[in-house]
Amino acid sequence: MSKKVLVTGAAGFIGFHTVKKLLSTTDYQIIGLDNINDYYPMTLKFERLKALGIHPDFIRYRQKTASRQHDRFEFIRMDLTDEKSLQDLFHSSNFDYVIHLAAQAGVRYSIDNPNAYIQSNVVGFNHILEACRTYPVEHLVYASSSSVYGLNEEQPFSIHHKVDQPASLYAATKKSNELMAHTYSHLFKIPTTGLRFFTVYGPWGRPDMAPMLFAKAIMNNDPINVYNNGKMARDFTYVDDIVDGVCKVVEAVAPVNEKGLPYRLFNIGNSKPVQLMDFIDVLGSELGREVKMNFMPMQDGDVVSTFADTSELKEAVGYQPKTSIQEGVKEFVSWYKEFYKG
Numbered sequence: 001m002s003k004k005v006l007v008t009g010a011a012g013f014i015g016f017h018t019v020k021k022l023l024s025t026t027d028y029q030i031i032g033l034d035n036i037n038d039y040y041p042m043t044l045k046f047e048r049l050k051a052l053g054i055h056p057d058f059i060r061y062r063q064k065t066a067s068r069q070h071d072r073f074e075f076i077r078m079d080l081t082d083e084k085s086l087q088d089l090f091h092s093s094n095f096d097y098v099i100h101l102a103a104q105a106g107v108r109y110s111i112d113n114p115n116a117y118i119q120s121n122v123v124g125f126n127h128i129l130e131a132c133r134t135y136p137v138e139h140l141v142y143a144s145s146s147s148v149y150g151l152n153e154e155q156p157f158s159i160h161h162k163v164d165q166p167a168s169l170y171a172a173t174k175k176s177n178e179l180m181a182h183t184y185s186h187l188f189k190i191p192t193t194g195l196r197f198f199t200v201y202g203p204w205g206r207p208d209m210a211p212m213l214f215a216k217a218i219m220n221n222d223p224i225n226v227y228n229n230g231k232m233a234r235d236f237t238y239v240d241d242i243v244d245g246v247c248k249v250v251e252a253v254a255p256v257n258e259k260g261l262p263y264r265l266f267n268i269g270n271s272k273p274v275q276l277m278d279f280i281d282v283l284g285s286e287l288g289r290e291v292k293m294n295f296m297p298m299q300d301g302d303v304v305s306t307f308a309d310t311s312e313l314k315e316a317v318g319y320q321p322k323t324s325i326q327e328g329v330k331e332f333v334s335w336y337k338e339f340y341k342g
């Protein structure tokens, strides 16, 4: 029998790509869940769902909508803070795997909107854990973030490093998720794998992140804001490489570790940090436009550089990112121009 999978955050950037990949490479029955919040334009979320065969006109709260293109995909608009509805969904669905990608994302927004992070990332994640406890699943894979490394200086960032100095509430909620998952793996033997994503980019990307913000400004002939005077580096990771890793991890259920619990964490990144100025160069030349820049000081909550050590993920599932920054930016720009008719 084919596996039944819940993908939360299915209208989001990584969730959308995950569903797409699972539909094309597995025979899983997939339910996508998302509250379609307005943190960034909902139209983009609806367009992603449309690309998965879910027409916005047919979406109703807490009711499954069947895809018109994929007979193995249904979507449900639901908020993770609605515990009763989530429990009902788990009760009626018997999930084998849960891929939990829904969250209030974004570092900067967390400075002025802390409650959104507590609600979606802490309360919402606890509801996911409780649902997995009541209706046991084979594997819960959830999104953590490179931001948990916070003010750590030693690079590359390794999962063996201590992470107890977050620079934002967003990071603190992601670290909390890892701790909460540890408790549930320990007490209730729920197999959990946390994935610390490193700056994901690509087609259908997030409008609040640098590639989209920059592309929009450059196409409008506006200056882009370059923080820390450009002295930043990010381990930019192409979304297909991320999703490839996510799909491999799901099937490789977390084994019992040396402490006797089915709990583990991985970094998932490109392991090739790119200087922000180099990224801007590649983006500008792919867009074929001159780039105007406003050099700015470092922003609150931000970190200077990120660099993933992914050796454990490589060893566990053969993870090997393939996409160079040139190839990835080219794909992103081609999607961007088509989508926004630039």
Ligand SMILES: NC(=O)c1ccc[n+]([C@@H]2O[C@H](COP(=O)([O-])OP(=O)(O)OC[C@H]3O[C@@H](n4cnc5c(N)ncnc54)[C@H](O)[C@@H]3O)[C@@H](O)[C@H]2O)c1
Binding pocket: 008, 009, 010, 011, 012, 013, 014, 015, 033, 034, 035, 036, 037, 045, 078, 079, 080, 081, 100, 101, 102, 103, 104, 105, 106, 119, 120, 124, 143, 144, 145, 146, 196, 197, 198, 199, 200, 201, 206
């Ligand atoms: N994109 C990155 O570079 C990156 C880096 C590190 C970690 N992450 C993590 O990966 C995951 C996916 O990120 P993304 O870039 O696709 O973000 P995204 O914002 O595009 O997707 C998240 C989705 O979750 C939904 N959501 C938020 N709160 C919800 C709630 N209470 N109930 C139901 N749905 C809710 C949103 O509507 C959104 O569609 C997130 O957990 C994020 O924190 C992303």
